[in-house]
Structures are given as C-alpha cells and as structure tokens.
Amino acid sequence: MSLERFFNQAVSSWMSEEGPDSDIVLSSRIRLARNFEAYKFPTVFSHEEARMIIAKMEDILRETPFQKFGQMDLLKINDMQPLQKRVLVEKHLISPQLAEDSPYGAVLLTENEEVSIMINEEDHIRVQCLFPGLQLSEALEAANEIDDWLESYIHYSFDEKHGYLTSCPTNVGTGLRASVMMHLPGLILTQQISRIIPAIHQLGLVVRGIYGEGSEALGNIFQISNQITLGKSEEDISRDLEGVVSQLISQERSAREALRKTSNIQLEDRVFRSLGVLSNSRIIESKEAARCLSDVRLGIDMGYIDNMSKTILNELMILTQPGFLQQYAGGPLRPHERDIRRAALIRDRIKMEQK
Amino acid sequence: MICQECNQRPAALHFTKIINGEKTEVHLCEKCAQEKGEMFIFNGESGFAFNNLLAGLLNIDPAFQKPSQSPFQQEEILQCEHCSMTFPQFLKVGRFGCAHCYETFKDQLIPVLRRLHSGNWTHNGKIPKRIGGSIYLRKQIEELKGELKESITHEEFEQAAEIRDRIRTLEKQLAGSEEGGE
Ligand SMILES: [Zn+2]
Ligand SMILES: [Zn+2]
Numbered sequence: 001m002s003l004e005r006f007f008n009q010a011v012s013s014w015m016s017e018e019g020p021d022s023d024i025v026l027s028s029r030i031r032l033a034r035n036f037e038a039y040k041f042p043t044v045f046s047h048e049e050a051r052m053i054i055a056k057m058e059d060i061l062r063e064t065p066f067q068k069f070g071q072m073d074l075l076k077i078n079d080m081q082p083l084q085k086r087v088l089v090e091k092h093l094i095s096p097q098l099a100e101d102s103p104y105g106a107v108l109l110t111e112n113e114e115v116s117i118m119i120n121e122e123d124h125i126r127v128q129c130l131f132p133g134l135q136l137s138e139a140l141e142a143a144n145e146i147d148d149w150l151e152s153y154i155h156y157s158f159d160e161k162h163g164y165l166t167s168c169p170t171n172v173g174t175g176l177r178a179s180v181m182m183h184l185p186g187l188i189l190t191q192q193i194s195r196i197i198p199a200i201h202q203l204g205l206v207v208r209g210i211y212g213e214g215s216e217a218l219g220n221i222f223q224i225s226n227q228i229t230l231g232k233s234e235e236d237i238s239r240d241l242e243g244v245v246s247q248l249i250s251q252e253r254s255a256r257e258a259l260r261k262t263s264n265i266q267l268e269d270r271v272f273r274s275l276g277v278l279s280n281s282r283i284i285e286s287k288e289a290a291r292c293l294s295d296v297r298l299g300i301d302m303g304y305i306d307n308m309s310k311t312i313l314n315e316l317m318i319l320t321q322p323g324f325l326q327q328y329a330g331g332p333l334r335p336h337e338r339d340i341r342r343a344a345l346i347r348d349r350i351k352m353e354q355k
Numbered sequence: 356m357i358c359q360e361c362n363q364r365p366a367a368l369h370f371t372k373i374i375n376g377e378k379t380e381v382h383l384c385e386k387c388a389q390e391k392g393e394m395f396i397f398n399g400e401s402g403f404a405f406n407n408l409l410a411g412l413l414n415i416d417p418a419f420q421k422p423s424q425s426p427f428q429q430e431e432i433l434q435c436e437h438c439s440m441t442f443p444q445f446l447k448v449g450r451f452g453c454a455h456c457y458e459t460f461k462d463q464l465i466p467v468l469r470r471l472h473s474g475n476w477t478h479n480g481k482i483p484k485r486i487g488g489s490i491y492l493r494k495q496i497e498e499l500k501g502e503l504k505e506s507i508t509h510e511e512f513e514q515a516a517e518i519r520d521r522i523r524t525l526e527k528q529l530a531g532s533e534e535g536g537e
Contacts, residue, residue, distance in 0.1 A: 037454060040438045044452040122450070144481070151483050157454035160490055162468070163478025165454040169464065170471055172457075174480040204473055230468060231475020 010324060012091055012113035012130070015314040019133015023301045024249050026181040026221065026314050027132055029092075030139040030238070032147055033166045033175035034125040035157040041167040042102070042120050050104030050120050056154070057108065057119055066149045069142065070111040074119075077105040086323030092130065097121055115146065122167050123175070125150065134245060136178055136238045144234070163230065173230030178238045180245050181210065183313065185220040185298045186255030187248075196251070204228050205244060211290060211317060219290035219317050224248070256302060271299030279350050283336075284343040289320055293346075308353045316346060358384035435459040492529040496522055 014027045035041060036056075039049040054076070061074060077085065077098060085099040093113055098105045098121040108117035118126040127146050129139040157165040163173035171177070187193045197207050206225050209217025224245060226237050259267050274295035277288070284292075297313035299305040318324065325341045326333050333341060356366045364384035433442045438452030442460055445451060457464065468476040482490050499522045506515040 035454065040453040041451060043448065043450040044438050044440065147481075148484070151485070155485070156483050158483050158486060159454070159457060159478075160486075161477050162457055163480060165451075165457050167450045169451070169467060172468070173472070173475075173478045176480070228472045228475065230472040231477060231479050233480040237480075 010319055011315055014114065014130045014132040015318060016311050017132045018310060019131060019135050021249055022133035022310065024182055024252050025134040025245065026183055027130055028134055028136045028139050029128060029130045029179045030136065030143040031177040032127045032143050033123040033171045034147065034164060035166065036124050037155040037157045039124065042122060042124065043167055047104065053120060053124055054106050060150065060153045061108065066146065068145065069115045072108045072110050074106055074108050077102055083323060083327055087327055090318055090321040090323045094118055095121060115142065134180065136180065136242050140234060140238050171229050174234050174237065176229055176234050176237055177225055178241050179223050179225035180241065182222050182224065182248060183220055183294065183297060184222055184252050185294050186252045186259060188220050189259060190255045192251070192255060200224065200244060203244060205241060218287060219313065220294045221317065260302065268304050271295050271304045275299065275305065278346050281343045283339045284346065285339050286320065286342065289342055289346060290317065293317060312349065316349060320345060356382050358382060433460060489529055492525050496525050496529070
C-alpha cells in the first residue's frame with residue numbers, strides 16, 4: 001500500500017481537520033450510554049438477547065437509516081480480524097472492552113468516523129461523536145440527534161428518578177461522558193501541570209494521559225472529562241467542562257508566551273532537535289516519538305516551523321501505535337521491528353510535507 | 356508481586372478486568388503493561404478506574420459491611436427477580452444485571468449514587484419523548500407551584516391567579532396523558 005493511500009484510509013476527520021482552538025484542543029467527544037428496556041444488561045444477558053439487540057439495530061439501519069452524518073455501516077466484532085479491531089481501538093472508535101471482552105459486540109460507524117455507536121459493550125448502546133478541536137456543544141447536539149433517532153425505535157430503560165439506567169451506576173442519569181483531548185506542552189515545560197491537575201479534580205472532572213499509563217501523559221496529551229452524570233443536565237455538564245477547558249487554553253497560551261520571552265532560543269533549539277530526530281532516526285520507541293512529536297507540534301503552533309501541517313501530531317500519535325504499524329507492514333511485527341517501522345513511517349510522513 | 360505476563364519483573368500496575376461479569380485482577384510490570392496497555396488502558400472510557408473506585412466506595416461504607424439492625428434480615432440476601440443478581444454479586448462486579456436492579460437495590464443505592472455524583476441522586480437531564488409528556492408536565496407544575504408561592508408572598512395576587520389557572524390546565528393535561536398513556 002502506498003503511504004498516501006494508507007494515510008487517506010487511516011485518518012479520521014477529527015485527526016486531519018482543524019477545529020476551533022485546535023492549537024491546543026485536539027478533539028472533543030460526547031458519549032451517551034443507553035439500554036433497551038426489554039433486555040438484561042450485557043454483564044449477564046443471554047446470547048439470544050445480544051442477538052436480538054443487534055438484529056434490532058440492523059432493522060433500524062436498513063429501514064430508517066439516519067443519513068445526516070453520512071452512511072453508517074455495522075461491523076460485528078466476531079467478524080473482525082484481531083488487527084482490524086486493534087486499529088479501531090487505536091483510533092478511539094471502539095473501546096478495548098468492546099474489542100476484547102464483548103463477543104456479541106458490534107459497532108456502527110459513519111464514513112468520516114465522526115460517529116460511532118458501540119453495541120453490546122458495557123451497555124447495549126453507546127453513541128459517540130468525536131469532533132476536531134473544541135466543539136463540545138456541536139458534538140452534544142449531534143449525539144442528541146442520533147439518540148432521538150434511535151429512541152423513536154427503541155424502548156430505552158429510563159426511570160423518572162434516576163434517568164437513563166446504565167449497567168454501572170457511575171454512568172446513570174444522563175449516561176453522558178464529555179471529554180476533550182488537549183495538548184499542553186507549555187504547562188508541562190513551565191511545571192504548572194502538577195498544580196493544575198488537583199485543582200481540576202476538585203471540580204469533579206477527571207484528567208488523565210491517554211497515551212502511556214499511570215500519571216504519565218505521552219506526547220503531553222491529556223484527556224479531561226466529567227465524572228458526574230447524575231443530577232446535572234447534559235448542557236450543564238458540557239458547559240462546565242468547556243468552562244474549565246477554556247481556562248486551561250488561556251493558561252497554556254500564556255505559558256507558551258512566557259517560554260518565548262524567557263527561553264526563546266532554548267525552545268527553538270528543542271523544537272528543531274526533535275524535528276531532526278523525527279526526520280532522521282532509523283529506530284524510535286513510542287515514548288521518544290511522542291516527545292518529539294509534541295515538540296514539533298509546539299514548534300508549528302508557535303511559528304518556529306512554518307511549512308508543516310498542524311495535524312501531524314494527531315495523525316502520527318495514532319498511526320505509530322502497534323496496530324497501525326502492523327497494518328501498514330501487512331503483518332505482525334516484534335517490538336524491535338515496530339520501532340524500525342515507526343521511524344520509517346514518521347520519516348516518510350515528514351517527507352510528504354516537504355513535497 | 357511479580358508480573359503475570361513475564362513472571363520476571365515486579366508488577367507496577369494493578370487493575371481489575373471484567374469479562375462476562377467475572378472480575379479478574381491483573382498485575383503487570385511497566386514493560387508488559389506498555390505492551391498490553393496499548394490495547395486496553397488509554398481509551399478514555401475509564402471502566403477500570405471507575406470500577407475500582409466504585410468497589411472502594413461500596414466496601415468502605417459501613418452501611419454495607421454491617422448487616423441491617425433487624426436480626427431477621429441478616430440471613431436474607433437481596434436478589435433481583437429479573438436477572439437474579441444479588442447485592443453481594445453487584446458489589447463484586449460493580450455492574451448491575453438489569454434495569455430492575457435499580458428498584459430492587461434502591462435502599463442501598465441512594466448513598467452510593469450520592470457519593471459517586473457529588474451528592475446528587477436524581478436525574479435532571481434529557482427525558483425520552485415517549486415518557487417525556489407526563490414527566491415534563493409534572494416538572495412544569497412543580498415549577499409553577501414555586502412561582503405561585505412566591506407571588507403570594509409578594510402579594511401579587513393577579514399574577515398568582517394567572518399561575519393557578521395555568522397549573523389547573525396542566526393538571527388536566529397530565530391526568531389525560533396518564534390515562535391515555537401506556
Ligand atoms: Zn512483565
Ligand atoms: Zn436485575
């Protein structure tokens with residue numbers, strides 16, 4: 001497969017398009033958890049119940065398709081190759097739980113991959129809308145439209161007191177998880193992040209690195225999401241998160257300006273060294289790649305590098321994960337071979353920019 | 356504790372995985388976690404972390420550890436009629452078996468919900484259209500009753516009379532929609 005074709009097929013719209021505030025906010029996501037009233041939750045449901053849920057979704061899709069976000073296709077987990085599943089996980093279109101632990105699972109996907117509906121994961125239905133940049137209210141609106149469409153054919157489990165009933169009580173009520181992926185190198189370099197994260201937790205929001213594990217955030221990329229799903233309206237949950245995100249954006253911008261004032265040449269040096277590593281290395285581990293990609297993206301956003309597309313960080317963070325590397329290679333790779341492939345893919349992608 | 360993947364390095368990452376309702380503890384070293392972790396940690400759905408949090412909350416709550424005061428109830432294990440999940444099972448997996456569990460375990464549930472959702476335990480968001488009618492009406496009536504009280508305290512009787520009429524109309528609609536409804 002040619003590199004350009006690989007990229008065209010591999011990249012979802014949230015990775016390649018720029019949204020509002022996309023110098024800092026990479027993507028916005030809304031997820032709604034819903035369940036059929038008639039069936040037990042996936043924790044304990046029977047094979048037969050799972051089958052009927054998928055059949056119902058297929059009927060809805062066939063008889064009254066919802067075209068607003070493009071053609072939707074239903075993929076069953078059991079029909080997919082392990083690598084295909086892994087790639088969908090790496091693109092954040094399905095959860096690891098759906099890929100690994102949901103034998104009766106399926107996913108409805110739109111062509112541009114902004115909308116994905118997971119079926120028979122932890123809940124019967126999880127509608128997800130993933131948009132580029134800071135577009136929480138747009139994503140919420142889209143998720144609501146899809147929810148309204150499904151709701152007109154499905155009797156949802158709903159209780160006047162507790163709202164939409166979900167398998168796990170952490171999701172009950174609105175079933176809403178709103179989250180934003182942010183690139184915060186300025187707050188890391190100025191060492192403010194350790195002060196900011198506890199403050200965000202205090203506001204009932206969750207901050208985590210989405211690449212890497214534990215407290216580490218590979219590529220200086222953080223995900224911020226709501227924890228509370230009950231007692232607040234969907235709009236309030238989304239607005240409260242957006243408020244905090246806006247504050248973070250302005251703190252990150254002032255951190256970047258402070259860096260430019262106090263350590264201009266050091267920063268420029270760091271950016272171009274990282275570009276050098278990415279353009280020239282023959283073996284690169286995911287950690288180093290993530291660090292350099294973050295530097296290069298910061299360099300583009302701050303104007304040190306002016307002939308590269310901003311979306312290179314989003315794209316390459318996704319495409320240099322093991323599943324994608326193996327898909328590109330056309331077969332399984334050992335960790336050491338992955339590091340070689342990763343280096344080659346990044347070099348080629350940078351060359352594409354210079355054409 | 357030693358990593359269960361390589362059986363060599365010490366485990367640095369501990370979490371709970373749930374497959375078909377069965378809870379499994381997973382212990383991995385950093386290296387193996389990174390290998391596997393690229394599969395199941397990063398995706399922001401937070402199932403593992405929340406589940407641990409939930410189990411923690413439930414276990415530390417003395418109300419759940421001690422059997423209720425009545426000696427007759429000690430033997431009784433609460434069980435959902437529809438999915439046969441018991442409360443101890445729910446504590447173990449952190450997931451309900453069906454929507455009816457919310458009703459079955461309601462006495463135990465409210466303190467849990469309050470803890471998970473900053474003191475909240477009632478829904479305040481979207482309502483499905485099919486049941487939206489009557490719930491919406493009831494909410495509106497509640498709001499108007501509040502306004503009515505206020506206008507009476509402020510001695511705005513003309514306004515109060517108007518509000519009272521609106522409440523009556525809505526109550527009629529509500530009675531109608533509930534008879535005609537499911
Ligand atoms: Zn290990
Ligand atoms: Zn039940």
